[in-house]
Amino acid sequence: MELEQGEIVGGFAHNQVMQLADKVVEAVKSGAIRKFVVMAGCDGRMKSRDYYADFARALPEDTVILTAGCAKYRYNKLPLGDIQGIPRVLDAGQCNDSYSLAVIALKLKEVFQLNDINELPIVYNIAWYEQKAVIVLLALLSLGVKHIHLGPTLPAFLSPNVAKVLVERFGIGGITSPDEDLKRFGIL
């Protein structure tokens, strides 16, 4: 029995995005792309993960999703269209390809001559589920990325002290509802 229908455009690992770099940078400079939203991470069967489909659907049309991992199955068949030929979902591949998302962020930082990766117009709304996603999170923290939003719930294995450090030093936070989060994350 067919469970799903739709088309998926993939293959946007960093090599491919770098080939489109001029186009991407131009779209950012002209304001055609206002924000990138990293919606990478895991998927699961809980109803609470519908949040990610609703959030993707509610994103303004001048935003581009950067993704890798299983979280994308929540929204990658939605008709989100493109911005000047750049698909609104740039899918780097599986979770191990999250490396590509970091390379893209670092390249944008270089192109825009920024001192701090947090000055980029990138919002992080990451769905976690298991250990590998936690390793990806640690990699982002080691790059100095702040204000990462994790959902649908914060990992239960975080001890109160570790959670405190993550919140105080890295501004890590949870999620609420798509409408509320679009405002909280500065997307609307």
Ligand code: SF4
């Ligand atoms: S860690 Fe597992 S569930 Fe998470 S993105 Fe990778 S393959 Fe998917």
